[in-house]
Amino acid sequence: MFELLAEEAGARRGRLHTAHGAIDTPAFMPVGTQATVKALTPEEVRELGAQVLLANTYHLALRPGAERIARLGGLHRFMGWEGAILTDSGGFQVFSLDHLVKVSDDGAIFRSHLDGSEQAFTPESVMAIQRQLGSDIAMAFDQPVSWPATDATARVAMERTHRWAARCLTAEAPPGQLRFGIVQGGFEEELRRESAEVLGEMPFDGFGVGGLSLGEPKAVTYGLLALQTAILPRDRPRYLMGVGTPADLVEAIARGIDMFDCVLPTRIARNGSILTRGGRINLRNRRFIEDSGPPDDGCDCYTCQRFSRAYLRHLFMAGEILGHRLASIHNLRLLVRLVAQIRERIGTGGLEHTMTSLRDLWALAPLP
Amino acid sequence: MFELLAEEAGARRGRLHTAHGAIDTPAFMPVGTQATVKALTPEEVRELGAQVLLANTYHLALRPGAERIARLGGLHRFMGWEGAILTDSGGFQVFSLDHLVKVSDDGAIFRSHLDGSEQAFTPESVMAIQRQLGSDIAMAFDQPVSWPATDATARVAMERTHRWAARCLTAEAPPGQLRFGIVQGGFEEELRRESAEVLGEMPFDGFGVGGLSLGEPKAVTYGLLALQTAILPRDRPRYLMGVGTPADLVEAIARGIDMFDCVLPTRIARNGSILTRGGRINLRNRRFIEDSGPPDDGCDCYTCQRFSRAYLRHLFMAGEILGHRLASIHNLRLLVRLVAQIRERIGTGGLEHTMTSLRDLWALAPLP
Numbered sequence: 001m002f003e004l005l006a007e008e009a010g011a012r013r014g015r016l017h018t019a020h021g022a023i024d025t026p027a028f029m030p031v032g033t034q035a036t037v038k039a040l041t042p043e044e045v046r047e048l049g050a051q052v053l054l055a056n057t058y059h060l061a062l063r064p065g066a067e068r069i070a071r072l073g074g075l076h077r078f079m080g081w082e083g084a085i086l087t088d089s090g091g092f093q094v095f096s097l098d099h100l101v102k103v104s105d106d107g108a109i110f111r112s113h114l115d116g117s118e119q120a121f122t123p124e125s126v127m128a129i130q131r132q133l134g135s136d137i138a139m140a141f142d143q144p145v146s147w148p149a150t151d152a153t154a155r156v157a158m159e160r161t162h163r164w165a166a167r168c169l170t171a172e173a174p175p176g177q178l179r180f181g182i183v184q185g186g187f188e189e190e191l192r193r194e195s196a197e198v199l200g201e202m203p204f205d206g207f208g209v210g211g212l213s214l215g216e217p218k219a220v221t222y223g224l225l226a227l228q229t230a231i232l233p234r235d236r237p238r239y240l241m242g243v244g245t246p247a248d249l250v251e252a253i254a255r256g257i258d259m260f261d262c263v264l265p266t267r268i269a270r271n272g273s274i275l276t277r278g279g280r281i282n283l284r285n286r287r288f289i290e291d292s293g294p295p296d297d298g299c300d301c302y303t304c305q306r307f308s309r310a311y312l313r314h315l316f317m318a319g320e321i322l323g324h325r326l327a328s329i330h331n332l333r334l335l336v337r338l339v340a341q342i343r344e345r346i347g348t349g350g351l352e353h354t355m356t357s358l359r360d361l362w363a364l365a366p367l368p
Numbered sequence: 369m370f371e372l373l374a375e376e377a378g379a380r381r382g383r384l385h386t387a388h389g390a391i392d393t394p395a396f397m398p399v400g401t402q403a404t405v406k407a408l409t410p411e412e413v414r415e416l417g418a419q420v421l422l423a424n425t426y427h428l429a430l431r432p433g434a435e436r437i438a439r440l441g442g443l444h445r446f447m448g449w450e451g452a453i454l455t456d457s458g459g460f461q462v463f464s465l466d467h468l469v470k471v472s473d474d475g476a477i478f479r480s481h482l483d484g485s486e487q488a489f490t491p492e493s494v495m496a497i498q499r500q501l502g503s504d505i506a507m508a509f510d511q512p513v514s515w516p517a518t519d520a521t522a523r524v525a526m527e528r529t530h531r532w533a534a535r536c537l538t539a540e541a542p543p544g545q546l547r548f549g550i551v552q553g554g555f556e557e558e559l560r561r562e563s564a565e566v567l568g569e570m571p572f573d574g575f576g577v578g579g580l581s582l583g584e585p586k587a588v589t590y591g592l593l594a595l596q597t598a599i600l601p602r603d604r605p606r607y608l609m610g611v612g613t614p615a616d617l618v619e620a621i622a623r624g625i626d627m628f629d630c631v632l633p634t635r636i637a638r639n640g641s642i643l644t645r646g647g648r649i650n651l652r653n654r655r656f657i658e659d660s661g662p663p664d665d666g667c668d669c670y671t672c673q674r675f676s677r678a679y680l681r682h683l684f685m686a687g688e689i690l691g692h693r694l695a696s697i698h699n700l701r702l703l704v705r706l707v708a709q710i711r712e713r714i715g716t717g718g719l720e721h722t723m724t725s726l727r728d729l730w731a732l733a734p735l736p
Binding site: 302307315 | 402403404406407408409410427431432436439440441446447448657658660670674675676678679681682683685686688689690692693
């Protein structure tokens, strides 16, 4: 399923084959939490260069319901997206949205954020939901812990995650659906190492690295990441969940990560923030009031080709949702393009130079 | 500027030439109040079949300011719309938004709805604003009256509107900008007749019919409309301002109207309502929860070609702005297409049949 095409300076270039097309890696996945990448049509997401998007098991299971989506022909048909879809397992949402009632080895019982109703997720039910959604890549149910967590807490959650992973593998899989396990381990090297070793022995099609970028220092994030990617099987893709910024993408690719998702580009777009090669700016700032230049000079996205900073500022000040939409297009295109630019250099012998330039561009000091 | 190409059963087919292309009439103009047709890009508006859109002098003068738009290259460039733009005069907003401080023959003094600051519009300043915006069609400053208005009130406002119209014509006009006067007269035939006669003598390039559909019975609307279009010069276009529903469009075209604008299609879209050949429906209704059919069967718009009622319902229930966007596309396309379908029949000898079918389709009893 996964072709590893090149390796250079810790980074990997590959191609993951799914039931809905190939994914060239490293890849950035736009987030379509509720079966829509916020404000965008499927055609626009495709035009960004995205080959795969992420949808949320937790949100879709609660509304409109996975059985309903199955009866309507599955998630691809429901939302009109013909590319690949990765569904997360809901573990992150259940354990982070502050509505957890009870966790046991059986699973998690929690309250819906929509109506307060009691809900239960087990490894088996989460895989069943992802089967009903018909995603191309299903994630195993996991239990992340928040920073800072004690070693004891992290160990309990990690060992439970491992047992749940094994149960996810025994669940019935629809034809063609890939399954990724998720490594955890809190914020200590020993646990992270153990998790990568245990999960890496399981016959998953790929691996998510979960529970990182939850408040810990970046040096910790990158260190634990490098430690786990060095252990995980080389012949399968690694997906750093929920990360990140342009800086994070550069550093994580250099540590062997193949896939990313993050709500940052669409979330900050809502309030007028965009990522540019000069840093993050908020277009509501008065200094853009008569700025006739493009939002991000040199960007090839629809927004930057067609509209000025002054116009986008006006849209945000006037509360017009076209502003949210245009800023989302730009932010997503910037990240998809950034990852593609790195990808094209992996295996050419020029990667170090590219990475140094990108670190300079994004004003980053390279971390050990 | 205006070619009258055919007349049949009270309806007219024509072509209005502007500095930004021809407008085939009858025409429906999407509303872009704040320099954006809500949620849509200029390309999407063009794909709907729209050749002209309406922008609001009042809103743009307050934010971001007409001088600012002029410095940024004019409204077309600012919002990225290459088709024609008609700007209203602000009269309707100033006299209806409940922030009027004082009206005199000089003009109107009012408070900004944005910051409460005192503002003044005069016939001359309103034309200057429209010159700065660079619209293709500028409307004269007028004073509508609300239903029910006494004859005395309506007469004062009408006579002032006539004096203001004459002053608008003496203002400096940018090259290529067309100017439309606005007939008023309240809700009595005598005043409406007088207004059409007085305005019709003035050398405007076209005429708006203002102050209708403000609460009066539809029979009154249509009667006064027919009375005024019978008087207005045959060789210039007539624009029924701020109207309307599919039913209104059919009836007004049959009474000699050439142009329309209305916020209805985008306004109702926000809350999940769409116009269909079976009537107006709200997609939030539970009966659509697993409806796999298109929003409006037989519609050729992007939304109806690509998505189900169930998906749109989900988007609205989940608060996703893609729902607003998709419903806006459908509603606008339906009205643009309805008008185009009628237009194509004018002069073919088959118009009466078409109009009867449309009245049946929209469940209308034809009014006298």
